[in-house]
Amino acid sequence: MSAGDDGMRTATEAPDGGPVLRLESVRKTYGRGTVVLRDVDLEVAPHTVTALIGASGSGKSTLLRCANLLEEIDDGAIFLDGEEITDPRVDEDAVRRRIGIVFQAYNLFPHMTVLDNITLAPRRVHGVPRAEAEARAHELLERLGLGGRAGEYPDRLSGGQQQRVAIVRALAGRPRLLLLDEITAALDPELVGEVLGVVRDLKEEGMTMVIATHEMGFAREVADQVCFLDGGVVLERGTAGQVFGDPQHGRTRQFLERIIAAGRL
Amino acid sequence: MTYVQDALEKADDGYLPSARRLERERFKRTRARRATALAALSTLVTGAVLFLVITRSPGWPRTRATFFSAEYARKALPKVLEGLLLNLKLLVVCGAAVLVIGLLLAIARTLRGPVFFPLRALATAYTDFFRGLPLIICLLMVVFGVPALRLQGVTTDPVVLGGSALVLTYSAYVAEVFRAGIESVHPSQRAAARSLGLSSGQALRHVVLPQAVRRVVPPLLNDLVSLQKDTGLVSIAGAVDAVYAAQIIAGKDFNYTPYVVAGLVFVALTIPMTRFTDWVTARMDRRRAQGGTV
Numbered sequence: 001m002s003a004g005d006d007g008m009r010t011a012t013e014a015p016d017g018g019p020v021l022r023l024e025s026v027r028k029t030y031g032r033g034t035v036v037l038r039d040v041d042l043e044v045a046p047h048t049v050t051a052l053i054g055a056s057g058s059g060k061s062t063l064l065r066c067a068n069l070l071e072e073i074d075d076g077a078i079f080l081d082g083e084e085i086t087d088p089r090v091d092e093d094a095v096r097r098r099i100g101i102v103f104q105a106y107n108l109f110p111h112m113t114v115l116d117n118i119t120l121a122p123r124r125v126h127g128v129p130r131a132e133a134e135a136r137a138h139e140l141l142e143r144l145g146l147g148g149r150a151g152e153y154p155d156r157l158s159g160g161q162q163q164r165v166a167i168v169r170a171l172a173g174r175p176r177l178l179l180l181d182e183i184t185a186a187l188d189p190e191l192v193g194e195v196l197g198v199v200r201d202l203k204e205e206g207m208t209m210v211i212a213t214h215e216m217g218f219a220r221e222v223a224d225q226v227c228f229l230d231g232g233v234v235l236e237r238g239t240a241g242q243v244f245g246d247p248q249h250g251r252t253r254q255f256l257e258r259i260i261a262a263g264r265l
Numbered sequence: 266m267t268y269v270q271d272a273l274e275k276a277d278d279g280y281l282p283s284a285r286r287l288e289r290e291r292f293k294r295t296r297a298r299r300a301t302a303l304a305a306l307s308t309l310v311t312g313a314v315l316f317l318v319i320t321r322s323p324g325w326p327r328t329r330a331t332f333f334s335a336e337y338a339r340k341a342l343p344k345v346l347e348g349l350l351l352n353l354k355l356l357v358v359c360g361a362a363v364l365v366i367g368l369l370l371a372i373a374r375t376l377r378g379p380v381f382f383p384l385r386a387l388a389t390a391y392t393d394f395f396r397g398l399p400l401i402i403c404l405l406m407v408v409f410g411v412p413a414l415r416l417q418g419v420t421t422d423p424v425v426l427g428g429s430a431l432v433l434t435y436s437a438y439v440a441e442v443f444r445a446g447i448e449s450v451h452p453s454q455r456a457a458a459r460s461l462g463l464s465s466g467q468a469l470r471h472v473v474l475p476q477a478v479r480r481v482v483p484p485l486l487n488d489l490v491s492l493q494k495d496t497g498l499v500s501i502a503g504a505v506d507a508v509y510a511a512q513i514i515a516g517k518d519f520n521y522t523p524y525v526v527a528g529l530v531f532v533a534l535t536i537p538m539t540r541f542t543d544w545v546t547a548r549m550d551r552r553r554a555q556g557g558t559v
Contacts, residue, residue, distance in 0.1 A: 025283070027280065035278065035280075038278065074286070075280075075282055075283050075285070075286040076283070076285075076286075077285060086289075087289070088289055088292055088293050088296070089292070
């Protein structure tokens with residue numbers, strides 16, 4: 001599925017393929033002055049994959065949650081297709097309809113079948129007729145190797161299957177941008193592969209994605225742009241080759257060395 | 266502007282809010298003010314309409330004299346408050362008994378294994394019966410039926426009997442609340458406790474019940490508020506509580522103002538309880554909250 005031909009674009013979108021997502025001096029604090037994101041700038045070009053790497057607590061998840069307006073930023077601005085979405089006058093629900101997000105813990109609705117999980121938003125939010133929504137759900141499930149699972153409840157599926165259902169659920173709304181928040185962190189190594197394979201396929205199809213991940217090998221392989229976050233600051237950014245091959249910053253080198261020592265790169 | 270000032274005082278990294286942020290917050294403040302004004306206005310209008318409809322109704326002067334007479338209210342208040350003491354005593358004693366018996370019933374119902382079948386069946390039959398039996402009928406049967414047996418050594422005190430009837434009924438309700446709580450604790454919690462070598466009873470006592478009770482605090486307090494009002498029903502047994510005190514005065518002159526006074530006193534008593542419930546619930550929510558503004 002090409003991300004561009006689905007009619008989800010807005011009138012304000014830059015026609016020349018300007019960035020899909022842009023963060024400008026984003027600042028986010030929690031509670032009593034804990035700064036989670038400090039002056040973060042980021043640009044995500046159409047049909048590219050951006051990987052956010054960094055230790056736990058470096059702000060990767062918060063950045064994704066802010067981009068989906070699940071968290072309110074303190075300062076700065078976030079643009080989707082050139083339109084500022086952090087403006088309080090903007091309808092948050094309309095913005096979220098254009099962004100898909102997949103969480104580490106799947107967050108599938110346990111009281112609904114796989115099919116109902118997937119068709120909930122298309123039917124209730126996008127007003128797609130049931131038959132059409134279900135046809136698309138079946139098609140996506142088939143493509144992600146989950147054909148025949150539509151009638152099951154999430155608890156009956158393995159972690160990898162659940163996470164793939166969560167990806168299908170995020171894709172069902174034909175999002176402009178897909179955010180993946182450490183989607184393999186809760187999976188055992190055998191299941192990691194099947195989920196990352198799906199992400200690889202989505203990249204082939206031209207999906208614009210931002211991925212927070214601890215899978216360095218995967219980030220290196222799939223990402224067009226890699227950002228290293230440390231203490232809420234983007235310390236280093238560049239192509240995968242630059243950041244992994246020739247890190248400029250001491251902290252980045254230290255982080256990568258630890259990862260290598262742990263045998264994860 | 267306190268929000269931005271807060272952020273400034275907190276910032277230790279030389280952060281200064283941008284013009285964009287200031288504008289954003291100005292807009293949000295304006296919007297909040299507009300929403301508040303609109304809400305206040307609509308409340309005012311609704312109140313005014315209600316007031317006019319009631320005071321303009323043809324029977325209003327008569328109603329006011331019968332239900333809202335200041336003179337009768339003054340006369341009734343001391344007696345009603347005196348009677349209220351009985352309601353409060355009943356609430357404390359019955360409330361404690363209900364919690365204990367309800368919890369025991371709930372535990373009896375959740376026991377597994379064939380050995381406990383009689384206990385389980387008994388507890389189930391009890392809750393089925395007393396949850397279905399209307400409180401007023403339970404009260405009448407206990408209050409007038411038990412003395413009619415003329416058993417030696419059994420009290421005929423209407424307060425004790427009325428209180429017993431309340432405990433009988435409310436224990437059944439509360440038992441079901443507790444049971445819902447116990448069953449909502451995930452089986453893996455029990456498995457984890459048993460895996461550490463805790464006995465079934467220890468697992469219940471130290472792992473399952475603390476989580477279960479915490480979860481059912483709001484519905485429990487709800488039942489407690491309900492019990493507080495229903496203590497007024499012991500008046501049918503002839504115990505002089507707030508409601509009966511009102512009835513005595515009302516009966517003399519066919520003026521119902523004392524009832525209204527008693528009603529308001531009960532409401533006044535319930536409100537702190539309700540706010541307490543809200544506070545407890547909010548505190549638990551905050552503890553469990555994991556951030557997010559949605």
